Amino acid sequence: MKKISAVLLLAFAILLPYTASAEDNPRITPVVKAVRETSPAVVNITVTGVTERSESPFSQMFPGDPFDMFFNGLPGMKRKYKTVSAGSGVIINGRKGLVLTNAHVISGGSDVKVRLITGKEYEADIVGSDSDFDIAVLKIRGAGNFPEVKMGDSSDILIGETVVAIGNPFGYNHTVTTGVVSALKRTVRSDHGVYTDFIQTDAAINPGNSGGPLLNILGELIGINTAIQDRAEGIGFAIPINRARRVVNELLATGSVSPVWLGLGGQDLDQSTAGYFNLSKVYGMLVTEVYKHSPAAQAGIVPGDVILSLNGNDVGDKNNYLAMLRVQTKGQNIDLEVLHRDKVRNIKIKPEGLSDNDIEDFAWSRWGLRSSSSKSAGMIVSSVRKGSPAAKLGLSNGDIIHQIGSRRISDKKDFLNCFLSYRMNNTVMLKVQRGRNLYYVRMSF
Numbered sequence: 001m002k003k004i005s006a007v008l009l010l011a012f013a014i015l016l017p018y019t020a021s022a023e024d025n026p027r028i029t030p031v032v033k034a035v036r037e038t039s040p041a042v043v044n045i046t047v048t049g050v051t052e053r054s055e056s057p058f059s060q061m062f063p064g065d066p067f068d069m070f071f072n073g074l075p076g077m078k079r080k081y082k083t084v085s086a087g088s089g090v091i092i093n094g095r096k097g098l099v100l101t102n103a104h105v106i107s108g109g110s111d112v113k114v115r116l117i118t119g120k121e122y123e124a125d126i127v128g129s130d131s132d133f134d135i136a137v138l139k140i141r142g143a144g145n146f147p148e149v150k151m152g153d154s155s156d157i158l159i160g161e162t163v164v165a166i167g168n169p170f171g172y173n174h175t176v177t178t179g180v181v182s183a184l185k186r187t188v189r190s191d192h193g194v195y196t197d198f199i200q201t202d203a204a205i206n207p208g209n210s211g212g213p214l215l216n217i218l219g220e221l222i223g224i225n226t227a228i229q230d231r232a233e234g235i236g237f238a239i240p241i242n243r244a245r246r247v248v249n250e251l252l253a254t255g256s257v258s259p260v261w262l263g264l265g266g267q268d269l270d271q272s273t274a275g276y277f278n279l280s281k282v283y284g285m286l287v288t289e290v291y292k293h294s295p296a297a298q299a300g301i302v303p304g305d306v307i308l309s310l311n312g313n314d315v316g317d318k319n320n321y322l323a324m325l326r327v328q329t330k331g332q333n334i335d336l337e338v339l340h341r342d343k344v345r346n347i348k349i350k351p352e353g354l355s356d357n358d359i360e361d362f363a364w365s366r367w368g369l370r371s372s373s374s375k376s377a378g379m380i381v382s383s384v385r386k387g388s389p390a391a392k393l394g395l396s397n398g399d400i401i402h403q404i405g406s407r408r409i410s411d412k413k414d415f416l417n418c419f420l421s422y423r424m425n426n427t428v429m430l431k432v433q434r435g436r437n438l439y440y441v442r443m444s445f
Contacts, residue, residue, distance in 0.1 A: 034164050034219035035176050039117050040147035041091040042212060044168045045101055045124075045138075047109030049083045088167035088212030089114060089138065090221065092248070094148035097122075097140030100248060101211030102226055103129045106136050114140060116147075117174055128251030132326050134195065134226060134239065135247040136211075149213060152220030154240035157181055157199065165203040165225050165236065167212030179203030179236070187313050187324075188237055196313055196324050198237040199223045205236030214238040246329045258353035259417075260330050263294020264301060265424055268317045277306055277339060284308045284339070285321045299349045301338060308344065309337040318424050325351070326420070359416045366423055366445070369395060373412040378402040378433065393443045395432070402438070403431035 087105030092098050099114060106112055106126060115121045122140045129136035140146065158181065165177045179202040186198040199214065205225045214223035223238030250257045266285040274282045284306045290296050307315050311334060315321045328334055330353035338345045354362075364370055368388020371379045378400040384390050401409055404418040405428055422428045427444045 030217035031162065031164055031178055034215050034217055035166065037219040038090075038149055038164075038213060038215055038221075039166060039174055041094070041149040042166045042174060043089045043091065043099060043114040043116055044173055045087045045089045045099075045105055045211065046113045046115070047085045047087075047106050048111040048113075049085075049109035083108065085109065086168060086171065086208055087210045088208065088225070090211075090213040090224075091140075091146050091148045092151065092221070094146040097124075097142075097144060097146055098127070098252075099124065099138040099140065100224060100244065101136050101138065102224065103131045103134045103136040105211045106138070107131070112138060114138065115173075128255045130247060130251065130257045133243070133247045133257060135224070135244055135251070137248055137251050149215075149221045150219055151245070152216055152218070152222040152241055154199070154222045154242045157184060157216075157222060157240075159184060162217050163201055163203055163222070164215040164217070165201070165205055165209060165212060165238075166215070167205070167209030167225060169204075169206035169208035171208065175209075177204040182235070185312055186237065195226075195237075195239075196327055197240060197243060197311060198226075199240055201236045201238060203236055205238075209236075243329070243332070246331055250329070258330055258355060259359070259420055260325065260328050260351035260353055261294075262296045262301075262325070262334075262349060262351050263291040264296040265289035266307065266318050266321065267424070267426075269306070278342075279306075279339075283314055283316050285315050285318045295349050295352055299336075299347050300340075301336075301347070302340070306339040307336060308339055309335075311335050322421060322424065354420075356413075356416055359419060362423070363416070363419045367419065367443070371401070371412050371415045374400055377408075377410055379409045379412055379415045389443050389445050393430075393441060395443075398434075400433040401430055402433060403429075405429060 085108070087101060089099040089101035092100045106129060112124045112126060113121055114124050122142065124138040124140050127137040127139050161181050163179060163181055167175060169175055181199060182202050183200040186200045187196045188198055201214065209225045212225045213221050214225050216222050222241050224241065224244050225236065225238050247257055264287050266287050269282055269284055269286055271282055273286065287301060287303050287305045287307065290301055290303060307321060309315055310321065310324045313324060315324070328351055330351055333348050333350050336347045336349055338347055360370060364385060367390055368385035369381055369390040370383040372382045374380045381395055381397055381399040381401065383397065384395050401415065403409060404415070405422055407414070407418050407421070409415055409418065427442050430441050430443055432439050432441055
């Protein structure tokens, strides 16, 4: 009788419908869990700005008026237009309401709003932004305990591991895409500049995804998605979170990111110089100067050495070297491959941060001029050192510099950034205003 009862109970149990718990449900994959945990911290960012455009007085009567080109730049012919752009972001500190996103997402606008997955919308202020790193930090206005993402570690990312991207491509809020890590330490050139050390993924990242999170299957933030190649298919890029975190710390502390240097000067190699160093191709930067007590000097780098690579990326020339150095932070070790006396040395070196005062002193030493911001456009020359390149050119106090190389100068900060870009050049073109006259002049060093 007991055996019959046991058989009946077993048959009854088999016939009963089975309801799996959330933990046992095979549809609740790690990807689903990561999305559920992180989505509340992902925000849609809308940026509103105003731009001016010259147009013909007949344009409202005749759309696409061909005479617009003739009225371009004429006073009284400009109209203001509202511009709206969108992107993504992720809350990294719920208590303080801090949102991490791309710098290009919030550029060109002053009115910033963030919208959560619940539909609630908040105004936000820009805490800091740096276009070289393409990182910006926003602060949601008002008190509130917002959801936040779990921070991960991008130093141990595995090629081939599953990743999840969440964002708002083409206005479709909280779109989820998945893929794998395709490669690490990628260098990408775009209209925004040269970026190094990117995570490459095949997870779909489109315009509107910019600033959104790249997650591992534990739901941890390991990168910030950046849609920088419009025509790319099956290729997406993300800024490693460890680099983004260093930038965020500087932005929160000072509102800006200090540029760095190693304390050396250099020049490009040509075919004959590359042949002299037995290089298989023309690349690298020949070190011509090393400053005392600088990181380069302490690392044993000397004039005559050749910088071959930086963080595993070949140094094409001095401009390439400066571009890659521009996206390093002062707390980050740099790996250099240096040709020293016919032997290749691998050097780990920590760069030094440069304050605005440091750069001013450097410009005074190298170019021989000091500057102050103008009330209008340009930068006023406030002092010229005797015997310097600036003095030999004939610059004097009161001159206004409007352009250095290909870059326009709006204020003193622009001048300092230009100096960092052109400090190794033997010559640089300037657009200078003296009185009412404008001159293009070449300064040599």
